[in-house]
Amino acid sequence: MKHLLGVDRLSREEIERILDRAQSFAEVGRRDIKKVPTLRGRTIVNLFYEASTRTLSSFELAAKRLSADVVSVKSAGSSVDKGESLKDTVATLSAYDPAAIVIRSPHAGAADLVARWTEASVINAGDGKHEHPTQALLDVFTLRRRIDSLDGAKIWIVGDVLHSRVARSCLLAFQKMGAAVTLCGPPTLIPPGIEALGCEISYDLDGIDEANVIYALRMQRERMGESFVPSLREYAARYQIDSRRLSPRQLLMHPGPVNRGVELADEVIDSPQSLITTQVESGLVVRMAVLYELLAGSDRARPERGPAPADTPTIGQPA
Amino acid sequence: MSFEANGAGGDPAPRILVRRPGTAATLLIRGARLVDPRVGLDEVRDLVVREGRIAELAEPGGAPELEGAERVDAEGLLVVPAFVDPHVHFRVPGQEHKEDLETGTRSAAAGGYCAVIAMANTSPPIDSAAVLGSLRERAEREASIPIGFVASVTRGMAGSELTEMAELRDAGAIGFSDDGLPIANGRVLRRALQYQRLADGVVALHEEDPDLSAGGVMNEGEVSAVLGMAGVPGVSESTMIARDCSLALEEGARIHVQHLSARSSVEEIARAKTAGIAVTCEATPHHLTLTDEAVRSLDARFKMNPPLRTEDDRQALIDGIRDGTIDCIATDHAPHAAEEKEVPFEEAAWGVTGLETAFAALHTDLVLPGVLSLEVLVERMTCGGEPFGIAAPRIEAGAAANLALIDPELTWTVGEEGYESRSQNNCFGGRELTGRVLMTVADGRVAFRQRSFAMGVAR
Numbered sequence: 001m002k003h004l005l006g007v008d009r010l011s012r013e014e015i016e017r018i019l020d021r022a023q024s025f026a027e028v029g030r031r032d033i034k035k036v037p038t039l040r041g042r043t044i045v046n047l048f049y050e051a052s053t054r055t056l057s058s059f060e061l062a063a064k065r066l067s068a069d070v071v072s073v074k075s076a077g078s079s080v081d082k083g084e085s086l087k088d089t090v091a092t093l094s095a096y097d098p099a100a101i102v103i104r105s106p107h108a109g110a111a112d113l114v115a116r117w118t119e120a121s122v123i124n125a126g127d128g129k130h131e132h133p134t135q136a137l138l139d140v141f142t143l144r145r146r147i148d149s150l151d152g153a154k155i156w157i158v159g160d161v162l163h164s165r166v167a168r169s170c171l172l173a174f175q176k177m178g179a180a181v182t183l184c185g186p187p188t189l190i191p192p193g194i195e196a197l198g199c200e201i202s203y204d205l206d207g208i209d210e211a212n213v214i215y216a217l218r219m220q221r222e223r224m225g226e227s228f229v230p231s232l233r234e235y236a237a238r239y240q241i242d243s244r245r246l247s248p249r250q251l252l253m254h255p256g257p258v259n260r261g262v263e264l265a266d267e268v269i270d271s272p273q274s275l276i277t278t279q280v281e282s283g284l285v286v287r288m289a290v291l292y293e294l295l296a297g298s299d300r301a302r303p304e305r306g307p308a309p310a311d312t313p314t315i316g317q318p319a
Numbered sequence: 320m321s322f323e324a325n326g327a328g329g330d331p332a333p334r335i336l337v338r339r340p341g342t343a344a345t346l347l348i349r350g351a352r353l354v355d356p357r358v359g360l361d362e363v364r365d366l367v368v369r370e371g372r373i374a375e376l377a378e379p380g381g382a383p384e385l386e387g388a389e390r391v392d393a394e395g396l397l398v399v400p401a402f403v404d405p406h407v408h409f410r411v412p413g414q415e416h417k418e419d420l421e422t423g424t425r426s427a428a429a430g431g432y433c434a435v436i437a438m439a440n441t442s443p444p445i446d447s448a449a450v451l452g453s454l455r456e457r458a459e460r461e462a463s464i465p466i467g468f469v470a471s472v473t474r475g476m477a478g479s480e481l482t483e484m485a486e487l488r489d490a491g492a493i494g495f496s497d498d499g500l501p502i503a504n505g506r507v508l509r510r511a512l513q514y515q516r517l518a519d520g521v522v523a524l525h526e527e528d529p530d531l532s533a534g535g536v537m538n539e540g541e542v543s544a545v546l547g548m549a550g551v552p553g554v555s556e557s558t559m560i561a562r563d564c565s566l567a568l569e570e571g572a573r574i575h576v577q578h579l580s581a582r583s584s585v586e587e588i589a590r591a592k593t594a595g596i597a598v599t600c601e602a603t604p605h606h607l608t609l610t611d612e613a614v615r616s617l618d619a620r621f622k623m624n625p626p627l628r629t630e631d632d633r634q635a636l637i638d639g640i641r642d643g644t645i646d647c648i649a650t651d652h653a654p655h656a657a658e659e660k661e662v663p664f665e666e667a668a669w670g671v672t673g674l675e676t677a678f679a680a681l682h683t684d685l686v687l688p689g690v691l692s693l694e695v696l697v698e699r700m701t702c703g704g705e706p707f708g709i710a711a712p713r714i715e716a717g718a719a720a721n722l723a724l725i726d727p728e729l730t731w732t733v734g735e736e737g738y739e740s741r742s743q744n745n746c747f748g749g750r751e752l753t754g755r756v757l758m759t760v761a762d763g764r765v766a767f768r769q770r771s772f773a774m775g776v777a778r
Contacts, residue, residue, distance in 0.1 A: 109617030129547030
């Protein structure tokens with residue numbers, strides 16, 4: 001695999017391969033020395049056009065755990081703010097011969113464009129409201145550790161689907177892994193036509209009992225001004241997941257950051273059903289596995305090599 | 320009003336279409352299939368053009384050699400009346416890096432067009448007689464085919480105050496349009512339609528409710544839902560058409576609705592025509608051949624306003640073209656520089672070029688599969704001037720020669736040899752199309768020759 005641009009282009013086998021490798025990295029992560037030399041001497045550029053805490057830090061740490069050199073470029077204070085086009089920025093950064101460019105952009109399709117303009121592998125770390133494939137992979141990874149298989153599982157994604165790249169990528173990933181997905185939210189925040197992807201639509205929480213997993217989305221305050229919902233109060237009354245609506249046998253997920261008291265009631269966030277912290281932990285090993293899949297599997301490095309143990313230095317790492 | 324531009328006839332009134340001077344052509348076109356549905360013509364004939372006018376339609380081989388004539392062996396080729404495009408953007412003044420009058424008219428001639436009508440959303444807009452006058456002077460030096468200019472309806476295209484429409488009309492405005500933007504304020508449009516009784520000139524309308532469209536970058540539907548891009552619903556267009564048809568009825572005014580894209584819009588127009596409202600409308604080659612499925616590529620060449628819509632909408636447009644609900648085909652030729660398109664879709668400039676591919680795309684996608692007859696296509700591509708008072712060209716003895724010579728079987732790859740337009744944002748780029756314009760005669764002048772073809776006929 002050369003690039004990771006979207007879940008839409010991943011097969012179930014590819015997802016499973018990446019997640020199996022993430023599992024082996026998770027085992028490495030329990031050792032005292034967590035670093036492996038796999039990507040020593042290789043450069044990874046994080047190009048972030050949107051503010052991000054967890055995705056950026058997780059990609060940085062993943063690259064460092066694999067011994068890569070990491071450069072993170074954020075839009076604030078960079079040439080991006082001086083009017084340089086994406087194409088020119090990518091050309092500039094490509095001059096460092098990076099092995100991978102990780103891009104986060106407010107615009108759909110940005111990662112696809114970058115992939116056209118650089119020799120490097122490109123990882124989509126979120127493009128507009130389109131896709132966020134590593135989030136979906138880490139969510140599937142998180143779920144696989146709690147329920148053996150997603151086959152036949154019922155998953156409800158609840159909230160602002162319209163503005164959520166996480167919802168799109170997770171919908172595709174959950175379906176590819178065999179789950180049945182229901183999208184639930186106010187009619188104004190469910191994009192017309194999304195049912196073409198083969199999911200169910202619900203405008204209320206009636207029937208959420210059937211769900212094995214409830215995946216709540218972040219509800220942003222600015223949606224009020226655009227008349228998507230009349231008030232956070234009405235939204236919370238209809239769609240908030242609280243202890244009344246979350247049964248003990250259900251699992252709860254959220255991509256973060258959470259608006260406590262809006263999409264999730266305080267008490268469910270730290271409940272035993274909540275996987276929210278596990279999701280963050282999974283992000284690191286899944287992003288390591290993605291980097292490994294794209295870079296260590298390529299012809300620029302030795303193929304067929306699992307993660308090397310941290311205490312066995314490798315000499316002459318191919319560049 | 321005569322079709323001919325200044326210089327072609329003896330009419331002392333200021334001509335509404337302008338072009339640069341050129342030598343009147345004398346041609347002997349041998350053995351072409353002549354198709355002009357307007358005069359009921361579909362026969363193989365020799366066509367004689369003398370001093371820029373159609374002199375004779377003779378039996379094949381029957382036309383005598385003509386002193387000084389260029390002879391064109393046209394067996395197997397098609398001659399139709401040249402096309403008239405009521406909707407192009409030539410970017411002058413202000414954005415000549417995208418297109419100018421010379422490259423724009425050359426691009427049009429390469430597509431078989433003998434006349435075009437340029438929109439007013441230039442920089443500055445064509446909203447004063449001074450800007451209009453200077454443009455017409457430039458066209459008299461640079462335009463290889465006759466060109467008409469609309470003036471904007473509102474000053475600065477700001478949508479609030481009317482332009483000096485009467486003076487603009489006297490200065491040669493062919494009509495009025497704020498195209499690129501809707502006239503959101505119904506009161507302003509109503510005043511313009513009332514003022515039409517003094518100023519004359521059709522008001523051409525880009526129909527879109529800016530509130531319903533706000534933020535949208537593509538059609539709202541399955542594809543936008545999957546791509547996570549904000550959608551422009553079809554009702555953004557059709558509700559404005561409904562409003563403006565009602566205003567036109569109320570004021571007894573003439574309006575022309577530009578670039579229809581949605582089924583609901585076609586239905587509104589059909590209702591308005593049944594009610595006797597003086598409304599005409601157009602559709603573009605890209606809306607007739609492509610759908611929002613093309614946007615899945617996230618390629619900004621498929622970004623235009625109105626956006627590509629669904630297959631159902633496309634079928635409604637085709638039906639409208641067939642039954643005459645849609646009067647004419649317009650390219651909405653909208654050139655943009657490469658750097659304005661080589662950006663993420665949501666950021667990219669709106670618009671596609673289309674003059675050089677209009678006939679070929681429609682011939683390939685609609686005529687060859689039997690969806691539309693060649694006759695209807697020719698009718699709809701030649702009558703684009705009619706809403707603006709410009710009669711469609713005809714192939715008949717005595718008429719000014721406005722002809723497109725076409726090889727209907729020639730397959731070519733769009734963009735392979737570059738474009739005549741200064742810009743390359745053609746949504747058919749890279750596609751193989753069948754049917755190519757080899758030569759265009761506009762207002763009696765040879766305005767375009769395919770390079771390879773010109774070599775073939777050199778004597």
